[in-house]
Structures are given as C-alpha cells and as structure tokens.
Amino acid sequence: MKLLEKAERIRIYIGEDDKHKGRPLADVIVEQSRKLGLAGATVFRGMSGFGANSRIHTNKILRLSEDMPIVVEIVEHPERLEVLLETLDGMLKEGMITKEPVDVIAYRHGGKQKLS
Template sequence: MKLEREAKLLRIFVGESDRHGGRPLYEAIVLEAKRQGLAGATVFKGFMGFGAHSRIHTAKVLQLSEDLPVMIEIVDTEERIRAFLPVLEGMVKEGLVTLEKVEVIRYRSR
C-alpha cells in the first residue's frame, strides 16, 4: 500500500478497562482497522490521565488504577479514515476521538 505525503491521524483515547464484543476496546479497534485494510495502528498505554469525568487514573504504586489511559493512533488517507469513523461510533461509548492532518515522510515495509 502506498501512503501519500498528506494523510490523516486518527487518535482515540479510551480506558484500559473499556470493552467491546468481549475483548478490550483498544484490541477490538485495532483488529477492525486491520480487517478494513487501514495502513496501520498503534496502541499506547498511559501512566496517568483524566478525561470527561475528571477522575485521575494513575499507575502510581500507592494508587493502583485498573483503568489506565489508552491511546490508539491510526494513520491513513482521509478517505479511509473517514470511512472508519462510523465503525468507531458504534464501538467507543466513552472517550475522545480526534482527527488531524499529518505529513507522511516514509511508509515502507521490508
């Protein structure tokens, strides 16, 4: 797959304990993105954060949280990302979804 210089970055912020279809939400999103042929996806686990409910989620030893922040990033063409948005609508019940323009410098496989 060729990814042009201009693309879109889709960021999805959810909680580690969020679920969809019996599996972690972040896993369900990545697997669906792969199934739909998107260029790639990466999941990042946060150490600390808060969202719309203003509850602090942290990995500090004395304040163990079972719901650390998770961010999923997907980069692809605007057309493919926009086609994926309705799928996300049915999956992400709570969280934040953002979209921004990015410049792809290199996208290659071995």
C-alpha cells in the first residue's frame, strides 16, 4: 500500500479498562482498522494521565495498573479514516479522538531501502 505524502493521523484516547462488547476497546479498534485495510495502527499505554473526569490514572506502586491511559494512533488517507471514524462513533462511550494532518516521509515493509 502506498500512502500519499499528505495524510492524516487520528489519535484515540481511551482507558485500558474500556470495553466494546466485553472486549478491550483498543484491540477492537486495531482489528477494525485491519479489516478496513488501513495502513496500520499502534497502541500506546501511558504511564499517567487524566481525562474529562479529572481522575488521575497512574502506575505508581500503590495504585498499580488502574485503568491506565491508552492511545491508539492511525495514519491514513483522510477519506479512509472517515469510515473508521463513523465506526468509532458507536464504540466510544468515553474518551477523545483527535485528527491532524501529517507528512508521510516513508512507509515500507520488508527489505532494506534508503530514504530518498
């Protein structure tokens, strides 16, 4: 798959305990992205954070792994992201989604190639 030099990145901010139909929401988002044939998705687990409810989530020893912040990041053509965003609207009960333009410098797999 080839990405345009100009693409968009969406970031989906959720909690580790967020579920969709009993399954971890981050996993469902990654699987849905793959089914839609998107370029890729990455899930990041935060060390600390808070959201709209202002409750701090942290990995400090006394509160080990309490609903840690999760960010799912996806870069793709804007029109392809719209299909995913429509799907996410029905999945996301709380959290935040952001969208921003990005410049894609390289997108490859396999074999070693030089950046040009």
